[in-house]
Amino acid sequence: METAAVRTPLSRERVTTAALLLIDADGLDALSMRKLGAALGVEAMSLYNHVRNKDDLLGAVTDNICAEILLRFDATSATPRTSDPVTWQSRATAMAYAYWTVSREHPRAFPLVSYKPIDSMNGMMMLARCLEIFTDAGLALDDAAAAFNAAAGWLLGTIEQEHRLMGKLVEGGGVTKADVPDALGSIVDFRDACLATSPEERFSLGLEILLAGIEARLATARIRP
Secondary structure, three states: OOOOOOOOOOOHHHHHHHHHHHHHHHOHHHOOHHHHHHHHOOOHHHHHHOOOOHHHHHHHHHHHHHHHHHHHHHHHHHOOOOOOOOOHHHHHHHHHHHHHHHHHHOOOOOHHHHHOOOOOHHHHHHHHHHHHHHHOOOOOHHHHHHHHHHHHHHHHHHHHHHHHHHHHHHOOOOOOHHHOOHHHHHHHHHHHHHHOOOHHHHHHHHHHHHHHHHHHHHHHHHOOO
């Protein structure tokens, strides 16, 4: 005699994981409690036993993304790719690449990290790691905040630009020399020069420039009376 298949019970983690999968597939705007319920094989109302509302659900998805960033950062920090000593630059690089890698894995969900306030446990732990990178380098709290703001602004802006603008330009978007006056033809050459490098090369070089600037600021802070 056949028995009915045992259904995996719902949990907050299962609901959150399914929501992230839906966002990865269809985008943030396509996520609804009805679609999520259907994906899990339950009525939408059942989801409210595990999340308060859609905003709570998106907060949980954001927390999961932060957890992935933390895991990648901690793993890279624990097993560096070279035998060089661990420095604030190497730790900052590990954090930047953790963000970058996770953003490439979840391009449609990653904007949540940019525009939702970080108030979950994993989000706060991620910010704590970022703070430690700069305070362990000898920066006072206000200088650490300035360095973090510069780094976060560049990092999230770069990720957003690569996900949206650069991809469209690579596909052939934007003006051609025939569209602009002769005096502005150099902007087309400039754009093409920007596109001549890969996303990874653009990210690596931008990070190198950013860290050099923060190190210059660090040097000033160290000699401040």
